[in-house]
Amino acid sequence: xxxxDAHALGLLLRFALxxxxxxxxxxxYRRLVERLQRDGAFAxxxxxxxxxxxxxxxxxxxxxxxxxxxxDSPFSMRLTDFRTSMxxxxxxxxxxxxxxxxSWCFPRASELxxxxxxxRRLSVPDVTGHLIELSERLAENxxxxxxxxxxxxxxxWRIVLEGAASKPTASGRRTSTTLAGRVKYTLQxxxxxxxxxxxxxxxxxxxxxxxxxRTQLRDLTANEAFALVRAASAVDEDL
Amino acid sequence: MSDSSxxxxxxxxxxxxxxxxxxxxxxxxxxxxxxxAERSKHLRDLDLSNVDFRSLSLRVLDVVIEEMGLGSGxxxxxxxxxxxxxxxxxAPTIEAADAQVIADLTVDALLNETHRRQAxxxxxxxxxxDEPVSRELLWHLLxxxxxxxxxxxxxxTTEGINVYTGMLEYDVQDAQVAEEAVLHAQVxxxxxxxxxxxxxxxxxxxxxxQETLGRVLRxxxxxxxxxxxxxxxxxxxxxxxxxxxxxxxxxxxxxxxxSQRVDDASDADAPRLAExxxxxxxxxxxxxxxxxxVIQASNVFLDEQxxxxxxxxxxLRLPDxxxxxxxxxxxxxxxxxxxxxxxxxxxxxxxxxxxxxxVPQLADRLLAPPRAEARPDTELEEIVLEAAFDARPFFDAxxxxxxxxxxxxxxxxxxxxxxxxxxxxxxxxxxxxxxLLVLTLLRTFDPSAEPAGGVRxxxxxxxxxxxxYEGDDLVVLRTNRASSExxxxx
Numbered sequence: 001x002x003x004x005d006a007h008a009l010g011l012l013l014r015f016a017l018x019x020x021x022x023x024x025x026x027x028x029y030r031r032l033v034e035r036l037q038r039d040g041a042f043a044x045x046x047x048x049x050x051x052x053x054x055x056x057x058x059x060x061x062x063x064x065x066x067x068x069x070x071x072d073s074p075f076s077m078r079l080t081d082f083r084t085s086m087x088x089x090x091x092x093x094x095x096x097x098x099x100x101x102x103s104w105c106f107p108r109a110s111e112l113x114x115x116x117x118x119x120r121r122l123s124v125p126d127v128t129g130h131l132i133e134l135s136e137r138l139a140e141n142x143x144x145x146x147x148x149x150x151x152x153x154x155x156x157w158r159i160v161l162e163g164a165a166s167k168p169t170a171s172g173r174r175t176s177t178t179l180a181g182r183v184k185y186t187l188q189x190x191x192x193x194x195x196x197x198x199x200x201x202x203x204x205x206x207x208x209x210x211x212x213x214r215t216q217l218r219d220l221t222a223n224e225a226f227a228l229v230r231a232a233s234a235v236d237e238d239l
Numbered sequence: 240m241s242d243s244s245x246x247x248x249x250x251x252x253x254x255x256x257x258x259x260x261x262x263x264x265x266x267x268x269x270x271x272x273x274x275x276a277e278r279s280k281h282l283r284d285l286d287l288s289n290v291d292f293r294s295l296s297l298r299v300l301d302v303v304i305e306e307m308g309l310g311s312g313x314x315x316x317x318x319x320x321x322x323x324x325x326x327x328x329x330a331p332t333i334e335a336a337d338a339q340v341i342a343d344l345t346v347d348a349l350l351n352e353t354h355r356r357q358a359x360x361x362x363x364x365x366x367x368x369d370e371p372v373s374r375e376l377l378w379h380l381l382x383x384x385x386x387x388x389x390x391x392x393x394x395x396t397t398e399g400i401n402v403y404t405g406m407l408e409y410d411v412q413d414a415q416v417a418e419e420a421v422l423h424a425q426v427x428x429x430x431x432x433x434x435x436x437x438x439x440x441x442x443x444x445x446x447x448x449q450e451t452l453g454r455v456l457r458x459x460x461x462x463x464x465x466x467x468x469x470x471x472x473x474x475x476x477x478x479x480x481x482x483x484x485x486x487x488x489x490x491x492x493x494x495x496x497x498s499q500r501v502d503d504a505s506d507a508d509a510p511r512l513a514e515x516x517x518x519x520x521x522x523x524x525x526x527x528x529x530x531x532x533v534i535q536a537s538n539v540f541l542d543e544q545x546x547x548x549x550x551x552x553x554x555l556r557l558p559d560x561x562x563x564x565x566x567x568x569x570x571x572x573x574x575x576x577x578x579x580x581x582x583x584x585x586x587x588x589x590x591x592x593x594x595x596x597x598v599p600q601l602a603d604r605l606l607a608p609p610r611a612e613a614r615p616d617t618e619l620e621e622i623v624l625e626a627a628f629d630a631r632p633f634f635d636a637x638x639x640x641x642x643x644x645x646x647x648x649x650x651x652x653x654x655x656x657x658x659x660x661x662x663x664x665x666x667x668x669x670x671x672x673x674x675l676l677v678l679t680l681l682r683t684f685d686p687s688a689e690p691a692g693g694v695r696x697x698x699x700x701x702x703x704x705x706x707x708y709e710g711d712d713l714v715v716l717r718t719n720r721a722s723s724e725x726x727x728x729x
Binding site: 014016019022023024025055061063069071074076079081088089095096100102106107110111117118119135154156157159189190194195197208216217218220223224228232235 | 352355356358377379382383384385389391457542556557558559560561562563564565566567568569570571572573574575577578579580581582583584585586587588589590591592593
């Protein structure tokens with residue numbers, strides 16, 4: 001490795017960390033991606049560099065380099081980066097909203113793994129409605145809330161239905177404390193990170209999934225989320 | 240022509256009824272979404288009595304496949320526009336806004352938008368086993384995909400192309416061989432109009448084959464761990480290489496055969512033969528590119544194996560996000576779940592660089608005076624621009640005068656370009672003037688161009704006799720006044 005290679009690796013990392021940048025719109029980025037694809041030693045060096053920074057190279061192709069994060073990476077999203085001053089119920093809701101967005105788009109593993117790579121379209125009412133519907137289904141068969149005096153033991157779907165009951169403002173506008181407002185905020189946040197793009201409707205509430213979204217879900221999030229839910233279930237049973 | 244007969248039709252004498260029935264049931268099922276859209280149209284608020292969703296759906300596939308042949312797929316706007324024109328010809332009273340709604344309904348139906356763009360699914364009985372078994376058939380007809388430059392286009396799937404061409408039962412490779420055999424016979428017997436139609440189908444087949452093979456090659460690039468080289472890829476690529484070798488050879492023979500007929504063709508057949516050659520050459524080009532990709536595929540496989548070394552391996556089966564992740568998450572106690580949302584966000588959102596606080600820069604910015612805004616009554620100074628360099632035209636007035644002299648002195652019966660070039664040199668015209676003369680006459684050679692300098696050029700059917708220029712000679716004739724004013728091009 002010579003100093004020029006080190007510079008090239010650094011430049012490639014910079015491009016990969018720049019949100020929504022594509023090789024098609026930056027010649028240097030395109031050349032570096034091509035080099036990554038044909039130069040094994042360069043690819044291995046980039047992998048090591050990324051690994052050292054707590055990053056995972058999820059994909060490298062004409063669409064660019066997609067990097068996932070390990071827990072300890074300085075490049076990972078922190079809760080306060082997502083939204084400041086979140087209380088426990090806020091975290092519960094935003095976590096469920098993220099999972100609902102993912103499962104609304106790719107409910108089955110076969111759809112997520114489909115190499116046809118079809119784009120999904122979703123909107124604020126789609127995601128909100130789906131989350132409420134699933135929660136209401138659970139409510140139909142539930143007993144009264146035995147854990148009402150212990151907020152940390154209340155089931156997550158109950159918090160969803162409480163959030164769904166929040167009313168819009170007098171002017172008809174949604175606030176960020178309504179469930180739909182939170183869904184919209186989350187979709188916009190994912191769009192900021194290049195996982196979704198606006199679908200061009202009048203209300204700015206519809207989005208399309210990008211290839212990066214599917215890659216992120218398939219190669220990292222799906223199994224991690226599954227493990228997190230299982231871990232939380234295990235704690236749940238001990239309580 | 241190799242393998243020229245369509246011998247591998249799906250149903251042979253040996254095929255059992257159990258296999259044929261099962262295959263045909265699957266075939267029928269795949270057209271279901273087109274019929275469903277038509278059946279449910281009375282549920283809409285619009286008057287759709289003059290609208291046939293099956294025709295509209297097939298037109299969507301037609302436009303999309305056509306664009307796939309030219310490039311990467313069709314933009315949704317292009318498809319909607321084509322459907323708008325189709326609707327206007329059948330139901331002129333439909334307003335533009337309603338036409339847009341109908342077009343969107345048609346595209347959405349093919350994308351299966353009402354079921355979140357998941358695969359269409361249909362249960363059927365499989366009779367091929369010892370006991371009849373109920374199975375689920377999953378398929379897509381149309382997909383919206385993202386291109387590397389960020390555009391979104393519609394692409395037809397293999398099943399979508401098959402629905403459009405009405406050849407659902409045929410394997411794409413068999414269908415290509417069959418169509419080429421038919422094409423060969425039609426050209427040989429002079430049935431050119433039929434041959435063009437067959438060639439158009441063959442073109443669709445070549446697009447379908449590109450799509451089918453492309454999916455496998457894309458899978459290698461995406462996740463090489465899912466592909467077994469020895470069990471799957473080697474056999475598939477060997478077969479593809481043989482198949483493409485045959486196609487290229489057959490297409491070369493067909494182009495030769497059609498080209499030989501062009502000179503003797505009737506006025507009606509000549510343009511059809513030209514179209515036929517265009518289609519065949521387009522298929523050849525596509526197959527040539529695919530052939531190159533297939534030959535390079537083994538290197539791609541090895542490169543990807545090395546490159547994807549740093550990707551996380553999918554050791555675990557992917558979970559169903561709705562059933563295995565979201566549903567149990569909803570039932571979790573909020574406390575343990577809230578504790579894990581931070582970890583969920585870390586794996587959900589891609590890496591991005593955080594803004595760093597650089598104190599000297601912060602101090603500079605905080606202490607900087609407020610940015611002055613332009614006052615609305617400020618008069619802007621008009622900037623006077625000057626040419627950075629003297630851009631003179633390549634041909635000067637002297638060159639133009641030389642050419643004008645030569646052309647104004649044309650004999651009644653015209654003169655050849657060779658003789659005019661000689662005359663120009665004798666009049667001591669420069670090489671620039673020679674170029675100007677040649678370019679002027681080439682411009683008038685185009686039948687649709689307006690005559691220049693009161694002359695027109697026609698083929699002389701002999702070779703140009705000149706030291707500096709090569710090619711066919713031209714006869715340069717005077718035009719009458721009317722044509723020289725551009726009212727009638729020669």
